[in-house]
Amino acid sequence: MSIIELKNVTKIYQMDKVQLKAVDNVSFTIEKGDFASISGPSGSGKSTLLNLIGLIDLPSSGSILLNGTDVYSSMNLEKSKKVPLAIDSKLTELRRTHLGFIFQTFNLIPVLNVRENIELPLELGKSHANDTMSASEKKDWIDFLIKTVGLSEWSDHKPSELSGGQRQRVAIARALVTKAPIILADEPTANLDSKNGDQILELMKKINEELKTTFIFSTHDAKIVSMSNHVIKIRDGAIVA
Secondary structure (H helix, E strand, O other): OEEEEEEEEEEEEEEOOEEEEEEEEEEEEEEOOOEEEEEOOOOOOHHHHHHHHOOOOOOOEEEEEEOOEEOOHHHOOOOOOOOOHHHHHHHHHHHHHHEEEEEOOOOOOOOOOHHHHHHHHHHOOOOHHHHHOOHHHHHHHHHHHHHHOOOHHHOOOOHHHOOHHHHHHHHHHHHHOOOOOEEEEEOOOOOOOHHHHHHHHHHHHHHHHHHOOEEEEEEOOHHHHHHOOEEEEEEOOEEOO
16 A cells, blocks of 8 residues: 655755756555655655655655645645645654654764653654553553664663664654654664664564554665665666666
8 A cells, every 4th residue: 555655746946046856757656554665865856755655755746645635735725835834843743643753873862861752752742652642651652763773771861872773762662652644754763883874674574564654765775775665776767766
């Protein structure tokens, strides 16, 4: 079943008097449960493409469908114009309920410990987890995630007391805590050594297989590409394979 679909998506940035076409007429479908990678050299447009899927950047033209619904048509949004506050709130809610994000720089809150960093998205509002779980069930779910990412003995530690690999494990658990069906990961192994990078990849593959969570990576890491069941190769903003 299709969970994400892009139809003829183009993204153009205005740089002073120059237009930069970062994504050029791209179309593809991501199925539920995919372990997919968007692969290409630096500057190919893969991070922009991930931001478009994540509803962070607006397409200049084309359609983005989430679970079969055209996100922007359903909001009567003219893509070339500034997003009204009411529609921006709807996009924020869609991201909160459907998408989890893993960044290469971790983006953890330094004053919060492991448990608090993981729990934070649940404190920010509506999500699948908030809609379906009681307070005790959410506690059990956070405990399960901490155990799954191998940080049970570190749950009271702050990010400064963790290794890079451990911080990325916290980021993975935080992305999963809302029970978002889609996880977007931008170069998640870029700041890790090869051993930690391999462990993180194995962990994400395990979560993909056991929880049926859809993963979409922006990457030039050959290991991620080799583990993906769906690979989209781009160059100069266009799909080449």
